[in-house]
Amino acid sequence: MGLPGAGKTTVGRIVAHRLGMPAIDVDDDILELTWKMPVSAKLEAVGGELFLEEEGQALCNFSVSGCVVSLTGSNPLHTAAMQHVRESGLVVYLDVDCDDIIQRLARMKVNRIVGQEAGASMRDILSYRKQFYEKWLDLRVLCGKGDTVEEIVEKVLKAVERYHNHNAESYVSTRTDGLESANRNTHFSDVVVEGLATDGGLYVPKSGFPIIGAREWLRLVDMSYPERALVLLEKCIHPLDVSALDLRTMVFKAYGANFASQAVAPVKHLIHNQYIQELFHGPTASFKDLALQLMPQLFAHCLPVMCNYLVLVATSGDTGSAVLSGFGGLGGVDKHRTGVLVFFPEDGVSEIQKLQMTSYSDEGNARAVSVRSDFDFCQRSIKRMFGESGLTGYLSVEYGTVLSTANSINWARLLPQVVYHSSAYLDLCRDGVIKFGEPIDVCVPSGNFGNAMSALYAKQMGVPIRKIICASNHNRILTDFISTGEYDLRGRPLMLSHSPAIDILKSSNIERFIHHVSGGDSRLVKELFTSLDTQQHFKVPEALLGRIQQEVLGGWCSEDDCLSAIKSVHSQTGYLMDTHTAVAKVVADRLQDGACPVVICSTAHYGKFAPAVFQALGIESIPEDPIEQLRLLALRASKPEMHRDMMTCLEKGGRRGHTVCEAEYSGLVEEVEGMIQDSFLKVM
Template sequence: MGLLNVNQLAVRTVRCYLNPFSTSKSWLSTKASLLGDRNILLMGPPGAGKTTVGRIVAHRLGLPVIDVDDDVLEKTWKVPVAAKLAAVGGERFLEEEGQALCNFSASGCVVSLTGSNPLHTAAMQHVKDSGLVIYLDVDSEDIVQRLTRMKVNRIVGQEVGVSMRDILLYRKQFYEKWLDVRVLCGTGDTVEEVVEKVLKAVERYQNHTAETYVSTRSDSVASSNQTTYFSDVVVEGLATDGGLYVPKNGFPNIDAREWLRLTGMSYPERALVLLEKCIHPLDVPPLDLRTMVFKAYGSNFSSEAVAPVKHLIHNQYVQELFHGPTASFKDLALQLMPQLFAYCLPPMCNFLILVATSGDTGSAVLSGFSRLSGTDRHSTGVLVFFPEDGVSEIQKLQMTSYREGNARAVSVLSDFDFCQRTIKRMFGESGLTGYLAAEYGTVLSTANSINWARLLPQVVYHASAYLDLCRDGVIKFGEPIDVCVPTGNFGNAMSAVYAKQMGIPIRKVICASNHNRIIRDFITTGEYDLRGRPLTPSHSPAIDILKSSNLERFIYHVSEGDGRLVKELFTRLDTQQHFQVLEPLLGRIQQEVLAGWCSEDDCLAAIHSLHAQTGYVMDTHTAVAKVVADRLQDRSCPVVLCSTAHCGKFAPAVFKALQIQNIPEDPVEQLKTLGSTACRPEMHRDVMKCLEERGRRGHSVCQADYSVLVEEVESMIQDSFLKVM
């Protein structure tokens, strides 16, 4: 049995999908609802519509309805709620309200909570144990307008000098603490529309098996009996048949009014809402997901906006994806993915994350996993393989600064494709993986973009870029934009395709290649040909890739889930180094994406020209995107260039582009010199800090030999886990 099969058995044996609710006696109803005899508890601020929505939901389901204000509090106190609040004051009111709720018992009902119930911990824990808490997340401005019209005067905290907006902002933390499912209400949603969302939320919660994953190479008939959840694919990484995992039923589509709600939110808030829609709450509950998201996108990013969008020139905007700790767009996924991975791990197993990198992924993975703590850190190790001569000096220094603990980088005297191919071979060698499992109790996984948990967070920043343009008045929601992505492994481009599937009006995803141009050639001709094709180093090494892993997901997407076709094509690529798609499929590919390429000279010229015009210094990958966008984009709508790395990471090439002489050899001095040259963006604090603290250190270099890399894997396992044991 191969290691991934062992892994899947371990994961699926340990992780039991039990009904999360215990049974209890009902004093009102024994009629079955969607959740059996459990309650549906509607939570939200005053004015959210809990009472009205609750009555209609109850009617639709044929269930009793309970309004806590009318049916619990006023019957307990024998006075109106407003009078009670006026008599005892806010603090005493919350305590007595909580005590009343603690004495409340019901099952199989729709219960409309008060706006202040979530502020009492014991009371909320009591009712949460009885059912599903659904948070009616209504825009605060809508709430303020409703309460003004209603002339409500019975809200705890409604005192002189305290605005209703302040009260709502304060309470939001409590609503997000207790929710099981969020119902995001768009501005202008009718009561009936909110009711439909509530019913769909309940159905989604109880129908976990609707949100499973399949391999891009799966036969739909053969895979129909397999149940693979989000928590499985995070740990497993690569499917057992060699394919990549994708959601069986695609992405949720979000309506325009919900997108408009997100325009006023911060990046972490947007990420939380979107990821909640893509990750079933029984895989990762919203409260746990919130903790991870806000840790991932906090003070570790040098920009409060996380992934800000800035006007560049003409109709071009740049999304700066380099404000994370390693100055690369990979941080947007890899500050979150390790937390998801650790959360989904089954107990009593060690996991070694194997990563092949063409530069940026390596340091981002090492940074993300090194931030784990406690048992999570002791049960996971990270081993990165990178081409010795295929990354920039600063990238190399970033990666090799990790020498202790659970993270290590080793260079290989070959190119990225060899590193990636070798790791895939290790996953497929049942003798090796079985040996590692039996001898060391260690399972292999991956943090490359073939892992779904790597790709999913990237969807967020493409959506966020569009929302920023809406917020800033550049476009109105519904108007199209184009996105231009420098791409080699196609993960970044694929995440833009998925953002479009969720409802972001992306007209075209423009794929920008350097002179290796494998993606451009395929999209233009439909032929993927590696025969006798050498990988040529470039000034943009992160896209020096010939075998594009995520292209599998794209072909699966445009072929409408034809796993047999995907398996046939990529098996042929593995064995014959070549495949050709037929004309109808090529037509669908070209409807989704455009593709172009950029020479080395044009890349450097673009950096020089933009700096001369605007003072902005692009890195070499962003420059590739700009050159291709200039050639292919028709200027009829805005285009967002994905700036995937800070210019300082490729300082020598940037100096060459800017025609700066007498370049210092020391990387720290290079960054200082570049910082004095560039008006924007600012120098990256974390890159500078890393180089100043770590300095130049030796690192392991190994031959391009499969058995040598296997020895590195075994050595890493021994160092990471045996010493701990």
């Protein structure tokens, strides 16, 4: 299936030959035999609308098996015909660039196609047609600009082979060796629901990420963010886990009108060779929205039908409101079967972050509870709950409820982040800053290392990222690890900062990183992280440290440096950064050599950390009301604009009471059981 001129007949014949099957061309072998006249004559005789109906009926009346069938370019416009086709076979969409199609049609002297009304350009009708191909495809074959017929044939054969070999795209725990994993096929739908592996490790794809060639990347340059996301995620999620049509529905819902910027994650020039990728245009003003507007939909889609699920989340600030927004947005049966409970440190998040999280208390399936401790205690407690078979068994038997997680330990949280790193590179290509193949650096303010890890995965897929720069605040555990290879929590207190979302000492995705740089050495990973759990310390072998330093750079900045960067950038450019973006800016200035552009990930809107930003700008008369704080800041910033949804949330929510727990594991367990009772045991 594909546009007129996509090469369906030519490719279909060669594919049929390679598979030892007959080839059938709908035009030549069905329509002309049925009508006893050329297709062009039929179109001229009956006109476009009647032609489409008669063409569709002819296909409905034809059945075949064990063949390769080349559809017409207009078959997908007929619903009944395509339903008939999908019932009997696998629909492969040859997704060819419009410019290539127009050139081919010109060479074939075709200046008008079925359904093209007077006054409509060829480009318009081709663009219109694509929605129908997206509706019916089982598999997309993305054809790069200039791909030969032979190259497209190979892509088709590989796509069909992939479809029929679901087990080849299995997932393994970072702590499980090859012999153990060989006995079990764990698919995408399994890891989304399970979150954490049963042995305490994190799931990763057994065969790594698909590598995308340069010509395919170039196809993505002119696409919108949702279109890019769809193509990339199709390559990473097997269609038997999530069908192409279902994935399309989810992606376009996730990255639609809920984002204040149509570009979703725009890249803007800051100063010199530095660019900022604004990741805060989602409903909760944080980069977490890029994953958590999609992840709950994937989660609900993959759920087995028999159980209720409670998603547990520990947050240092931004994840909380993002996950509450994402799961709160589920509808129907999904909402009744899925609850989310967020634990956050009472004194470790900004006032606006706290107001955002507690504003979701009216959502039937979403709740936030604060803890008189730090993020690491919250995360450690959740991991402990998953590891206690007595607890999980009790909740399953007593309440029919299974625990899962939406932290970045969940693969479905991490995977969508690969898209925005890829999109940043493509934006720079589209805007003429670089040519495809030229390198960039990426600087990420990171606490849990998930954002940095997703940049590494984008690099693995073929994005020419030279270095990932990991930026920390004075809780510089990642900087010290990258510098020395030693991860040491012994006697190390967590210090609160102006950038609370990265106030983390135990970075969960470091486990995936070590698995990555060690070439999948699960025994080493298990040994290191068992040591971290029991002795609060590990040190990697010297050879591995060298590989770590080839992949990432690490730096940190003081609180004063963070605030100074906010003031300096604002005075030079009028651009107002949040505290986390400022941490990345300081570290990029120190570690990036200027040999290529650097993209700084702006992970939150400045309004979320208003008091610190006021301090940076030297403004002393600060209103007590958070809404007034945001309005005052908006007057000071020429860019970016005040965040629409954050203001709306605060204006509607106001100050609400919320549950506060002491730093006791048993208290958190009680909150979990209470949430299950409230969510799933109500008498309707």
